[in-house]
Amino acid sequence: MLEKISTSSIRPASADLYDWDELVQEDRVHRLIYTDPAIFEAELTNIWGAVWVYLGHDSQIPNNNDYVTTRLGLRPIILLRDSQGKIRALFNRCTHRGTTLCRLERGNAFQFVCPYHGWSFLNTGKLRAVPWPDGYACDFKDAKFNVAQVPRVDSYRGFIFGTLNPDAPPLLDYLGGITGPIDEWLDRNPGGKVVVCEANRLKYKGNWKLAYDNSGDGYHVVFSHRSLLEMENRLADEANKGMSYYKGSPDSKAMYMRYTGNGHHFKDKRPNIEKRAGGLWAVEGPAPGSEHYEAEFRRRFGAKADDILDLAGSEPVNINVFPNLSLLGNHIQVFDPISVDETNVTWFGTRVVDADGTLGDALDEINALRMRTQEQFPNFGEVDDLANFEEIQRGLACLEDEWVYMHRGLGIPGRVKTDAKGEVTAPATDEAFMREYIHEWKRLMKASPSLVVQREV
Amino acid sequence: MQPARDPSLTSYYVTDAFYRELIASFADWQRDDRLITDAAERDRFRGLIEREARLLDQLDFDRWLAMYAPECIYWVPGTPDGGDPRREIAMSFDDRRRMEDRIYRLRTGYAWSQAPKSRTVRMIGNVEVFEEASANKRMVRSNFLIGEFRPDGVRFLSGWCGHRFVERDGRWEIEVRQVNLIDCDQNLRNPSIVI
Ligand code: FES
Numbered sequence: 001m002l003e004k005i006s007t008s009s010i011r012p013a014s015a016d017l018y019d020w021d022e023l024v025q026e027d028r029v030h031r032l033i034y035t036d037p038a039i040f041e042a043e044l045t046n047i048w049g050a051v052w053v054y055l056g057h058d059s060q061i062p063n064n065n066d067y068v069t070t071r072l073g074l075r076p077i078i079l080l081r082d083s084q085g086k087i088r089a090l091f092n093r094c095t096h097r098g099t100t101l102c103r104l105e106r107g108n109a110f111q112f113v114c115p116y117h118g119w120s121f122l123n124t125g126k127l128r129a130v131p132w133p134d135g136y137a138c139d140f141k142d143a144k145f146n147v148a149q150v151p152r153v154d155s156y157r158g159f160i161f162g163t164l165n166p167d168a169p170p171l172l173d174y175l176g177g178i179t180g181p182i183d184e185w186l187d188r189n190p191g192g193k194v195v196v197c198e199a200n201r202l203k204y205k206g207n208w209k210l211a212y213d214n215s216g217d218g219y220h221v222v223f224s225h226r227s228l229l230e231m232e233n234r235l236a237d238e239a240n241k242g243m244s245y246y247k248g249s250p251d252s253k254a255m256y257m258r259y260t261g262n263g264h265h266f267k268d269k270r271p272n273i274e275k276r277a278g279g280l281w282a283v284e285g286p287a288p289g290s291e292h293y294e295a296e297f298r299r300r301f302g303a304k305a306d307d308i309l310d311l312a313g314s315e316p317v318n319i320n321v322f323p324n325l326s327l328l329g330n331h332i333q334v335f336d337p338i339s340v341d342e343t344n345v346t347w348f349g350t351r352v353v354d355a356d357g358t359l360g361d362a363l364d365e366i367n368a369l370r371m372r373t374q375e376q377f378p379n380f381g382e383v384d385d386l387a388n389f390e391e392i393q394r395g396l397a398c399l400e401d402e403w404v405y406m407h408r409g410l411g412i413p414g415r416v417k418t419d420a421k422g423e424v425t426a427p428a429t430d431e432a433f434m435r436e437y438i439h440e441w442k443r444l445m446k447a448s449p450s451l452v453v454q455r456e457v
Numbered sequence: 458m459q460p461a462r463d464p465s466l467t468s469y470y471v472t473d474a475f476y477r478e479l480i481a482s483f484a485d486w487q488r489d490d491r492l493i494t495d496a497a498e499r500d501r502f503r504g505l506i507e508r509e510a511r512l513l514d515q516l517d518f519d520r521w522l523a524m525y526a527p528e529c530i531y532w533v534p535g536t537p538d539g540g541d542p543r544r545e546i547a548m549s550f551d552d553r554r555r556m557e558d559r560i561y562r563l564r565t566g567y568a569w570s571q572a573p574k575s576r577t578v579r580m581i582g583n584v585e586v587f588e589e590a591s592a593n594k595r596m597v598r599s600n601f602l603i604g605e606f607r608p609d610g611v612r613f614l615s616g617w618c619g620h621r622f623v624e625r626d627g628r629w630e631i632e633v634r635q636v637n638l639i640d641c642d643q644n645l646r647n648p649s650i651v652i
């Protein structure tokens with residue numbers, strides 16, 4: 001059984017920090033939202049505590065007692081599957097004097113023993129024993145000695161989220177319209193499943209929102225990624241590899257961006273790709289083993305080879321779930337703030353499973369190829385974006401030049417469309433999603449959420 | 458032996474058998490019973506690895522690539538034990554064509570992560586040579602420390618390399634270079650140089 005205990009009165013008075021309407025306007029935002037440590041501090045409560053935040057993937061903790069360590073904003077978290085199979089997100093903090101209980105990044109443990117004075121806790125969070133209890137007058141059955149945990153943990157098709165906000169909507173309502181693209185992203189894989197398999201782990205010296213601003217930005221592609229586009233097309237007969245469809249006049253292409261609410265948005269580039277088996281593989285840039293595996297699959301699987309090869313192709317979507325999850329290509333990308341001007345960006349790779357027996361002994365081979373195609377973008381694309389994010393952060397040190405514009409597509413009649421459900425659709429290079437999500441951010445920053453933790457009783 | 462197809466243009470050699478052989482070859486090779494203590498031999502490989510470090514510091518990528526066998530791998534694992542690159546993402550796992558891609562990109566003038574280019578200086582040490590199952594191959598372990606200057610300061614990357622050398626027509630070529638950063642499983646800022 002769980003008892004809710006309010007954390008009370010630790011919340012910074014973020015609602016009163018600034019005139020948020022001045023900082024976030026219709027067409028522009030103030031530099032302070034990227035540079036001010038006080039705003040970052042307030043975000044730890046109003047964003048990272050108050051909305052559903054992505055914590056990890058089912059496949060990282062497949063068995064009972066498996067755990068990984070992660071963070072919720074800056075709060076160190078142990079995400080685990082307890083001895084009964086229940087997924088929990090424990091604060092990685094001893095209830096005695098505050099030390100972290102677990103220092104490893106992953107493992108399997110039914111209990112955590114504090115290295116400092118030896119208090120031990122079951123992976124339900126419950127205090128198990130303290131050394132020399134006769135030195136204490138208190139009752140250790142009191143729930144306050146059990147490890148604090150995230151009161152609401154829920155998952156959607158393997159993606160595990162948590163929030164400290166009892167007033168947040170149910171996860172499914174929070175995700176809303178973005179579940180459609182998530183379903184399609186999963187369902188192209190056998191059994192609708194993927195397994196996380198290590199990551200390209202990057203970091204940049206810049207505010208976390210620079211990454212979220214970029215997550216659906218179709219305007220930067222041919223400029224920021226010019227070296228990648230030139231590289232991946234250098235040997236091609238037809239320069240159609242990767243995101244080449246952004247060249248020329250991208251806004252007249254069939255791709256589009258859609259804002260689905262609650263800060264989430266979706267860039268759908270699939271309409272640019274020939275809709276046929278093998279269509280995705282045809283525009284995949286060269287990867288180690290490409291020609292060998294293609295020949296091998298065609299020899300062994302005949303007409304089915306195209307479907308198999310498409311599993312190694314990068315799915316041309318960006319599915320961005322506010323504030324920290326982005327599904328793109330075959331990656332699960334996670335944004336993780338470290339400070340107002342430092343952010344981790346982790347590109348978790350995914351492999352497929354042979355859910356229906358169609359891949360058979362080709363499973364390792366298709367995954368080997370899929371690993372190599374996934375390594376391309378972080379190595380040759382993302383590094384250039386991160387360099388540009390860092391340079392934005394440097395540029396924003398110009399105190400007197402206050403404004404950052406995100407008004408592309410604004411005010412052009414008929415260009416940005418809002419449907420009956422309130423979803424907003426715009427051409428691929430528009431900044432409409434930025435304006436939408438940052439207004440949601442503003443709404444959250446104005447709010448006064450009361451966050452709580454839970455403890456076992 | 459010259460490959461049938463040009464590995465700069467197409468990739469036919471990265472096969473399931475290739476991966477299996479690679480993983481086996483990079484498991485359990487740093488053993489005292491395989492150590493070659495002959496000073497001349499050790500000096501030969503130390504010289505080759507030091508030359509490679511100099512060419513990378515000088516951004517002399519053509520000469521650097523020429524040190525490699527036609528069918529080669531530049532491998533930067535994302536886990537300290539190397540992992541299984543068929544089932545796990547590596548930081549980098551480049552065949553020859555992708556190594557050439559990497560260099561091509563750096564030369565486009567639009568690789569913003571390397572504009573301006575990093576200045577590096579590499580220290581190589583603790584070189585040890587080990588036997589390989591084939592008589593014409595050697596495994597070499599070396600430690601490295603790379604000082605990298607970018608406009609906001611100098612940082613250090615450190616780790617160790619496992620080189621697999623192969624002798625071809627009287628010349629020792631690099632067939633595989635596994636670069637093991639000590640913090641390879643941590644989030645790294647701008648890993649855009651050839652490490
Ligand atoms: S801080 Fe954990 S037992 Fe003292």
Ligand SMILES: [Fe+2]
Pocket residue numbers: 214220221224225381385
């Ligand atoms: Fe980008």
